Amino acid sequence: MAILHRSLFTCFSLLAFLILLALKLDKKVKWNWFLVFIPMWIFDAVIVIYITFKMIAQCKNRYNSGQVSMTRKVCYMSFVLLKMSFQVILCMKLEYYNEEISMYYAMVPFWMFFIFVISDVSHGLWRIATRDISMCGR
Amino acid sequence: MLFKLEEILKWIGITAFEVWLHLVSVFVFSFLAVFKYEGLIHCTWYEAFIPLFICDGLCAYFVIIVYIRMYRDRSSVIRLLSSLLSVVLLFVFKVLLCQKLSKEKIITYSEVMVPLFALVVIVMFRSCHNNS
Numbered sequence: 001m002a003i004l005h006r007s008l009f010t011c012f013s014l015l016a017f018l019i020l021l022a023l024k025l026d027k028k029v030k031w032n033w034f035l036v037f038i039p040m041w042i043f044d045a046v047i048v049i050y051i052t053f054k055m056i057a058q059c060k061n062r063y064n065s066g067q068v069s070m071t072r073k074v075c076y077m078s079f080v081l082l083k084m085s086f087q088v089i090l091c092m093k094l095e096y097y098n099e100e101i102s103m104y105y106a107m108v109p110f111w112m113f114f115i116f117v118i119s120d121v122s123h124g125l126w127r128i129a130t131r132d133i134s135m136c137g138r
Numbered sequence: 139m140l141f142k143l144e145e146i147l148k149w150i151g152i153t154a155f156e157v158w159l160h161l162v163s164v165f166v167f168s169f170l171a172v173f174k175y176e177g178l179i180h181c182t183w184y185e186a187f188i189p190l191f192i193c194d195g196l197c198a199y200f201v202i203i204v205y206i207r208m209y210r211d212r213s214s215v216i217r218l219l220s221s222l223l224s225v226v227l228l229f230v231f232k233v234l235l236c237q238k239l240s241k242e243k244i245i246t247y248s249e250v251m252v253p254l255f256a257l258v259v260i261v262m263f264r265s266c267h268n269n270s
Contacts, residue, residue, distance in 0.1 A: 007265035
């Protein structure tokens with residue numbers, strides 16, 4: 001997928017999710033919370049399929065330095081799984097077990113997901129900063 | 139995951155530091171919001187939203203600093219306006235959400251989310267523009 005398709009797909013699924021969320025929170029519709037999260041499930045499924053295809057392509061072809069490494073792809077897959085588990089626990093809490101499940105349990109996968117994403121972005125920030133410094137030094 | 143960091147920066151048009159700042163502020167806010175939800179801390183919603191407001195303030199500050207540094211460049215005005223627009227939309231969304239949660243005003247969640255809808259549509263047009 002080109003970056004245009006990926007960005008448009010992200011925007012569309014986010015917009016659809018926000019519209020459904022607003023309708024549900026305003027009590028205009030009486031849908032199950034799992035239905036409200038459908039755009040997010042589709043988004044996550046597409047990401048999982050996309051990463052899987054990339055992994056298979058990397059196994060079949062030779063690895064070149066411009067590509068994302070296999071370890072990083074496995075990390076990305078675990079990010080998506082953490083995000084999905086957060087959404088499942090949140091939906092279950094909101095729909096069925098409002099009293100039984102504490103909000104802390106729902107947020108644990110979210111916090112883990114965020115710690116991983118922040119560390120990944122910090123690494124990217126560090127990489128960009130060191131590249132800029134080395135370019136200035138030339 | 140779906141994007142590399144460089145692709146996100148090119149697509150949304152913000153710097154990596156701003157992305158990092160937003161992530162950290164949402165992370166800290168999530169702790170405060172959950173503690174408030176569970177009744178562990180007793181503060182107002184405005185106090186719980188402080189990390190998000192600080193993040194917006196810092197982003198606006200950096201946008202203005204970048205504009206002052208490159209004010210001779212013609213594209214700097216467009217960059218300033220587009221960046222400030224997204225910062226202002228996010229800030230308005232957070233203030234409306236805060237007012238809604240504090241039950242200060244009787245507004246619906248659809249009205250609260252209007253700035254977010256506008257922001258997503260703007261980002262959508264921007265992604266088409268960047269690729270043309």
